[in-house]
Amino acid sequence: MAFPLLYSFRRCPYAMRARMSIVRKEFQVELREVVLRDRPIQLMQASPKGTVPVLVLENGTVIEESLEIMQHVLDWTLSEEEKRWVKRNDEEFKFHLDRYKYPNRYQSVDELEQRTAASSYLLDLDTRIGEIPSISESLSDALFPFVRQFANHDRKWFDVQPWANVHSWLSSNLESEAFTTCMKKFKQWEVAHEPVLFEPTWVES
Numbered sequence: 001m002a003f004p005l006l007y008s009f010r011r012c013p014y015a016m017r018a019r020m021s022i023v024r025k026e027f028q029v030e031l032r033e034v035v036l037r038d039r040p041i042q043l044m045q046a047s048p049k050g051t052v053p054v055l056v057l058e059n060g061t062v063i064e065e066s067l068e069i070m071q072h073v074l075d076w077t078l079s080e081e082e083k084r085w086v087k088r089n090d091e092e093f094k095f096h097l098d099r100y101k102y103p104n105r106y107q108s109v110d111e112l113e114q115r116t117a118a119s120s121y122l123l124d125l126d127t128r129i130g131e132i133p134s135i136s137e138s139l140s141d142a143l144f145p146f147v148r149q150f151a152n153h154d155r156k157w158f159d160v161q162p163w164a165n166v167h168s169w170l171s172s173n174l175e176s177e178a179f180t181t182c183m184k185k186f187k188q189w190e191v192a193h194e195p196v197l198f199e200p201t202w203v204e205s
Contacts, residue, residue, distance in 0.1 A: 003030045005056040006198065007043045010185065012036075013145035014066035018053040019182045020141040021070040023200040029055070031198040032189035040189065067142065074138055082139045085128070089143050093121040097146060101153050118150060122163055129165040144173045 006022070006029040008015040022029060034043060039050050047054045047064040055063040055072070063069050067086060070076055078086065096118035103111040125143070129135055135143075147170055151158040159167070173179055181200050189196070 001030065001056075001058060002195075003028050003197065004058060005030050005032060005046075005054075007032045007034050007046070007052050007054040007056075009034050009036055009052045010183065012052055013149050014051075015053040016145035016148075016182060017142050018055070018066045018069040018073075019198075020145075020178065021073040021076075021138070022198065023178045023181050024137070024141070025073050026200045027073045028200075029198050030195045031186060032196075033186040035188045038188070040191075042191075070138065070142060076138050078139075082136065085125075085139060086142055088121060088124075089146055093118055093146060093150075096121075097150050101149070115154075119161070122147070122150075122161075122166055126163040126166045129169050135169070140169070140173065144170055148174065 004027075006018070008019060008031060010033065021027070032040070032043070034040065034052055036052070043052075043054060044050055046056050046062050049064065051064070053064075053066055053069055055069045057063070063072055067090075071078070096114045099106050099109045100111050100114040100118055103109045103114070125147075147166065151170060161167075178200075186196055187193075
């Protein structure tokens with residue numbers, strides 16, 4: 001293959017963080033947009049767990065975790081603080097986010113209790129964003145797709161919460177040219193299709 005293959009799903013926050021790193025680095029890949037209810041056999045062969053994103057390098061190496069894709073593309077070595085924030089995001093916050101957004105998937109779950117539990121993370125994040133030095137671009141990209149998902153579940157409620165730094169930070173990310181490029185729409189990939197090159201060419205203002 002001429003370029004690395006990226007199996008992705010546009011709305012998945014894990015896939016978003018991987019694509020953001022690709023956009024930032026202008027790292028060219030062949031994009032294969034996946035519909036999760038109709039996963040292609042090629043994805044399952046590369047990564048039997050069947051989740052996205054998955055990056056298949058030219059030498060056949062498979063990278064099947066979003067954070068590892070970010071690290072590979074950006075040559076990013078996380079600091080101890082960055083590791084702590086990613087861990088809190090991917091474990092603590094995501095745990096409550098899933099139960100807040102999809103309470104019917106779990107037994108004996110109160111979505112408002114889950115929202116309150118997730119909010120403690122956002123309060124801490126609000127404090128951290130307000131500190132100097134500010135949050136790094138790479139860490140920001142690793143976190144904000146999940147906060148976006150949380151915010152969009154009940155935007156009216158989210159917008160009146162007293163997290164001024166989080167609101168400003170999230171808006172800045174969502175309104176950026178990089179995110180616009182990241183969220184470009186593509187049709188579901190099929191074997192018969194011509195290869196689709198994801199070529200990030202945005203210009204930072």
